[in-house]
Amino acid sequence: MLGAVKDMMIGRAVRLMSDPRLSRVMGDPRVMNVAMRAMNVGGNMKAELDRASRFAAGVLGFATQEEVSTLRSTIQTLEDQLSVIDARRTVTPPPPRNL
Numbered sequence: 001m002l003g004a005v006k007d008m009m010i011g012r013a014v015r016l017m018s019d020p021r022l023s024r025v026m027g028d029p030r031v032m033n034v035a036m037r038a039m040n041v042g043g044n045m046k047a048e049l050d051r052a053s054r055f056a057a058g059v060l061g062f063a064t065q066e067e068v069s070t071l072r073s074t075i076q077t078l079e080d081q082l083s084v085i086d087a088r089r090t091v092t093p094p095p096p097r098n099l
Helices: 002-017 020-026 029-060 065-091
Strands: none
Touching: 002 020, 002 029, 020 029
């Protein structure tokens, strides 16, 4: 949802930037400062929502998306290592044991 709003705002900003009157206004450092702060609001909101989501997931005992992703990566790495070990065992069988 935030991505759609961001895309819409960028599209409108591009159209407005072609207006010469706006170009003069945007040259004012005060206007640019306010515009930059407004753009940071979305990022700050997302960061706070992410933080609150992680906190709620921890309280409720749910895994976060980041934790699931890390776990999947770890499992894939372990599966790859097992494949290499199995391939080595198949290529070179262990020497016979003397009893």
